[in-house]
Amino acid sequence: MRYKICLLWATLLCLIILFYINATNVVFVNNSVLKPTATSEKFDSFEDCTSEPVESYFQLRGNYMVFYNYAQAYATFKCHETITYTTHADYTFLGNVETLVDRWNGPVSIAVYAPGDDFVIALKSIAYLRDCRNPKIKKFVTFHIFFDTDHYPAEENIAKPFNDQYDCDLEAPYIGNKSESYRIKNKLLYPINVARNVARVTAQTYYIFPSDIELYTVRNFPERFLQMIRENPQYENRTRPAVFVLPIFEITADSNVPDTKTELQKMIKKKTAITFHAKLCPACHRIPQYTKWIATKESEDLYVFTSTSRTGSHKHWEPFYVGTQKEPLFDERLSWEGQSNKITQGYAMCLLNYEYMVLDNAFLIHKPGIKKYKEQLSKYGKVVSKANAFIKKVIKPQLQKLYGDRKDCFL
Numbered sequence: 116m117r118y119k120i121c122l123l124w125a126t127l128l129c130l131i132i133l134f135y136i137n138a139t140n141v142v143f144v145n146n147s148v149l150k151p152t153a154t155s156e157k158f159d160s161f162e163d164c165t166s167e168p169v170e171s172y173f174q175l176r177g178n179y180m181v182f183y184n185y186a187q188a189y190a191t192f193k194c195h196e197t198i199t200y201t202t203h204a205d206y207t208f209l210g211n212v213e214t215l216v217d218r219w220n221g222p223v224s225i226a227v228y229a230p231g232d233d234f235v236i237a238l239k240s241i242a243y244l245r246d247c248r249n250p251k252i253k254k255f256v257t258f259h260i261f262f263d264t265d266h267y268p269a270e271e272n273i274a275k276p277f278n279d280q281y282d283c284d285l286e287a288p289y290i291g292n293k294s295e296s297y298r299i300k301n302k303l304l305y306p307i308n309v310a311r312n313v314a315r316v317t318a319q320t321y322y323i324f325p326s327d328i329e330l331y332t333v334r335n336f337p338e339r340f341l342q343m344i345r346e347n348p349q350y351e352n353r354t355r356p357a358v359f360v361l362p363i364f365e366i367t368a369d370s371n372v373p374d375t376k377t378e379l380q381k382m383i384k385k386k387t388a389i390t391f392h393a394k395l396c397p398a399c400h401r402i403p404q405y406t407k408w409i410a411t412k413e414s415e416d417l418y419v420f421t422s423t424s425r426t427g428s429h430k431h432w433e434p435f436y437v438g439t440q441k442e443p444l445f446d447e448r449l450s451w452e453g454q455s456n457k458i459t460q461g462y463a464m465c466l467l468n469y470e471y472m473v474l475d476n477a478f479l480i481h482k483p484g485i486k487k488y489k490e491q492l493s494k495y496g497k498v499v500s501k502a503n504a505f506i507k508k509v510i511k512p513q514l515q516k517l518y519g520d521r522k523d524c525f526l
Contacts, residue, residue, distance in 0.1 A: 164194045164321040169257070177447060179309055181226075181261040183317050186241050186277055188222060188257045192319050197221045198337040198437060199318035202328045203310030205229065205298055206237040209289045211328045211482060212244055214372070216251045221337040222320065223256045225328070226313035228305060231297035234260070234268035238277060239288040247283035259313050266303065304452050304498065308445035315440070324437045329482040330363065331372050336477060340437060343417040350419065350472070357470040358436035359419070362402045363391040363479040365486070372480045376413040379478060383409055391479075394487050398431040403473050413476055420475035425465040430525035433457045434471060435479060443467075446510060452495040453502025458526060463514050465524035 169191055171184045200215070201224045209227070216223050229237035237260060245253040262268065293299060315325055322340070324332075333339075340359070344351055350359075364379065366372065366388045373379045373388070382388035391400040402408055403423045411420070425432050443463040449456040511526050 166194045167317075167319045169319060175264070176261070176309065176313070178264050179261045179306065180264055180267070181259065181313055183259050183313070184257055185260045186245065186258040186279060188253065188255050190222070190254045192222055194319060194321045197320055198322040198324055198340060199224055199320045200324045200326060200332075201311070201314040201318055202226075202326050203228070203307065203314055204328045205296065205305065206233055206240045206289050207291075207293045207296060208328050209237075209240045209244060210287065212252060212256060213248050214331055214482075215328060216255050217249055218331050218334050218372075219255075219337065220251065220335050221255060222318075224259070224314040224318050225256060226259045226261060226310040228262065228298070228310055229260050229268070230262040230266035230303060231268060231301065233297040234262060235272050236288050236296075239281070242277075242279040242281040243283070243285075243287055243289075245279040246281040253279070257317070259317060261309065261313060263303070266297070266301070304450035306447065307451040307456050308449050309447045311445045312447060315444070318440070321439055322437055323439065324435075326435050326479070330435065330479045331482070332361065332479060333376075333477050334374055339417050339477070346416075347418070353470075355470050356441070356464075356467060357422070357472050358438040358442065358464075360434040360436045360471050360473045361477050361479045362405075362408065362473065363400055363435060363481065364388050365391050365393070365481045366483050368484040370483055372483070376476050376478065379480075380409060380413075388480075389485065391481060392486070394485065396431070398428075399433045401429060401432065403429065403471075408473070408475065411475060415476075417474055417476050419472045422470050422472045424468070424470060424523075425461055426523040426525075429471075430523075431458075432471075433461060436471065442469075448505070448510070449502060450498070452498045454499050455502060455506055459506060459510050459514065462511070462524055462526040463518060466514060466518035466521055468521075 169184055169187055171182070171187070173180065173182050175181075199222045200219050202215070203226045204211070205228045212223075212225070227237050227241070241258050244256075267273070297303075298305070311325055315323060322344075324336075350357075364383075366382060370382065370387045373382060379388060390397070390402060390405065404421050408420055423429055443460055445457065446459045449459065506526065514526075
């Protein structure tokens with residue numbers, strides 16, 4: 116009884132915050148606030164392209180309270196104008212935002228996990244980024260905040276309206292000992308797929324790029340990608356569902372992120388760049404026709420280099436790709452610590468017979484530094500084992516009931 120009363124009071128406080136933040140017309144349903152309705156505006160260039168409003172609202176999502184569009188970018192876009200980079204973090208990863216948005220140069224949607232005392236540090240980090248760093252952050256990046264219903268921030272912290280003014284002479288709030296965070300001290304698993312979906316469903320644009328915050332694209336990718344689509348309508352007008360894959364690489368800690376494929380090719384030869392997770396899980400990010408891809412000279416425009424399915428030698432593939440809201444969401448029951456948090460979505464897409472169209476002259480670079488072991492395996496062995504069993508015994512049969520079964524699809 117006491118828990119229900121606390122939850123009700125917390126929900127009411129959330130409503131007060133949002134009225135402080137942004138005067139919004141709201142509708143109550145089951146102690147939550149409904150997402151604003153999309154406009155009926157359509158565009159001939161993309162099928163089912165509907166422009167979404169950008170308004171602050173909150174909603175219970177499973178066991179999490181989510182503040183959507185908590186700190187909004189001031190630039191807005193119609194659904195056909197650009198692509199949204201959707202990603203996630205806790206406050207300790209927010210130092211990646213500046214490099215990411217500077218290279219992307221378009222809208223970015225970030226879901227920030229901030230339970231308990233991490234809530235205050237997360238808000239200070241967002242304020243610091245918006246007020247003290249690259250102006251592109253305030254222009255392009257929209258932040259969403261979420262936390263467990265069992266780990267609410269202190270009431271006095273929730274009730275304060277967000278203020279993005281910050282003393283820029285102070286150190287960035289996200290710099291410090293990660294082990295001191297509320298999440299780590301309370302041994303909370305990172306709900307990576309909740310975060311991925313929160314960031315994704317709020318995107319304004321038809322095309323989205325669900326990615327991880329430490330992955331950087333070539334510069335001005337949205338503009339170049341949409342030019343490719345306009346010049347190649349066959350990519351859009353298809354009967355088989357498809358997504359557009361960006362090959363992904365790691366670079367040594369002392370290397371600079373390459374801007375062009377030509378620079379990347381030189382780094383490959385010097386062995387200062389390798390394919391992503393080559394030392395951990397080579398099959399997870401194996402690039403189709405890699406030898407030919409890396410040997411092909413750079414050209415100015417993006418194009419589809421090759422296409423394949425998530426079968427055969429690519430049955431373990433976990434690519435990062437540009438897609439739309441039509442792709443299945445990520446399973447929110449899986450955590451970062453349990454690994455295999457993307458593989459179930461890949462399996463669903465295989466059952467749906469998706470085609471993966473691999474781009475040339477575009478790629479991803481992980482934040483400098485090559486990993487040589489899996490942190491999850493050394494620290495979270497029991498969580499990994501439990502997650503793998505849950506995937507096999509529960510999620511796989513559920514996906515087969517939804518989408519049917521195919522013998523060449525692997526999970």
